Amino acid sequence: MNPLSDFPITQKWPAQQPDRLQLYSLPTPNGVKVSIMLEETGLPYEPHLVSFETNDQLSPAFLSLNPNNKIPAIIDPNGPGGQPLTLWESGAILIYLAEKTGQFLPQDAAARYETLQWLMFQMGGVGPMFGQLGFFHKFAGAAYEDKRPRDRYVAESRRLLAVLNQRMTGRHWIMGEAYTIADIATWPWVRNLVGFYGAGDLVGFKDFPELTRVLAAFEARPAVQRGLTIPARS
Template sequence: MIDVYSAATPNGHKVHIMLEECDLPYRVHHVDIGAGDQFKPEFLAISPNNKIPAIVDDEGPDGESLSMFESGAILVYLASKVGHFLGDTDREKFNTLQWLMFQMGGVGPMLGQAHHFRIYAPEKIDYAINRYTNEAKRLYGVMDKRLSESEYLAGEQYTIADIATFPWLRSWKNQGIDWADYPHVKRWFDEIAARPAVQRGVAVLSSQHKPLTDDKARETLFGASQYARR
C-alpha cells in the first residue's frame, strides 16, 4: 500500500493521476498547506523541503518501506515500479526524462510564478505580470511545436512527461493563455483530460480545496512562515 501525503494542486494531481493510471492501491492523507500542515515534524520527516506531494511505499524496491518527495522523482519511481509510462528502450526513457525535466524546471516554476503575480500577489506589478505571462506563452509555444510533430510530449507513447505537465495546464485562463494560439496543445490537452484515470486523479482531494482568500493562509504560503529554517 502506498500512502500519499498531498493536496489538490498541480503537483499533487501529478501523483494522483499516476497512481490511478498504474492501478496501484493507495491511501490519501490531506496536507492542508494553507493551515501549515507542511511544516509539521511528521511531514518534514518524509518531505524535508516542506512541499507536497510525498509518498511512503511500504513495499519499496528492497522489500522495505521507502519514502519519497519531489513529484517528478515520485513519477519516475512509480513508473519503474510498474514498468510502464517511462518508455521501453533507453532512447525512449531518456526522451521521456528530458520532457519531464522540461516540466519540472520550466512549466511548473514559470506557470506558478504567472499564477502568483497575476492572481495572488498583494500588489499588481506590471513588470512581473508581463514577464511571467510572456514566459508562459513561450513555454506553450515550445509544447505546441513539439505536439505538432508528435502525439505526446516524449513521442508516440503517453508517459510521465504528459502526466506531469497536464495538471499545470488546467489553469490556462489564469496564465493568460488563449487556446486558439496553441491548437496542438489543445488537441493533446483534450485527449488527456478524457482519460478515465486522469479524471479520477484530478478529483482526488478536490473537495478539500479552498480558495486562497484568508490572510492567514496567504501568510503561510507566501509570507515569512515559509522561509523559517526547520
C-alpha cells in the first residue's frame, strides 16, 4: 500500500517514488534550506515545485499539508515509528532531518542548544528582516515615496549583519569547526540579500569581511550548489 495515498497533496503532485521523503518547495532562501540539507545528508527524496506564479501555495492541495500556505513542507513516509510524518516551517524541518540522520546538529547538549540558538536567530531575525528589506528595496515597496519603512529594515539588517560578522571572526562556521543547520539556515539569506535583492551597497556589506569569506565557503560546497537549484523551476 502506498503510504502517501491518504494525503490530498499527492493528487496534485503525484509521488513517483513514494518510499522517499517528499519535498514541496521553491528555490527561495527558505526553500533551499531544506534542499541543501537533504543534499548534504544524502537522504533520498523527491522534490516537487510549488510555483508562486500560479499560486500553487494557495491551492487546496497544498493547504491540506500546510495551512500557513508557505514553502517548504515535507512528507516523510518513514517518520517516527515508521509512520508518515508531515512537517512545515523550515527550521522545524531542519531540526527533524538533523535528528533523523544524526548529522549537522551536535550531540553534546550545550553545543546542541547553542546551535538551536543561532538557528532561531535566523528564523526570528535574519529571515524576516532581510525579507522586508527586499520588499521595500526590490519589489512593490520600492515605489513608496516614504523611505522610512525601507530605512528601518536597512538599519535592522545592518545590525544583524554586524552580530553575525562578530560571531564569524576567527570561525570557519557559526559553531566553529562544525558545519551545522545554523549555517544551512543562515547563509542562503545572506546570499539572497546581496544577490537577488541587490542590497549589498544599501546595507554596506563590504563592511563585513567575515561574512564575505564564509559566504564564499558556503557557496563552494557541492551540496549547496545542487540544493540552490532544487526544485528546478519550470
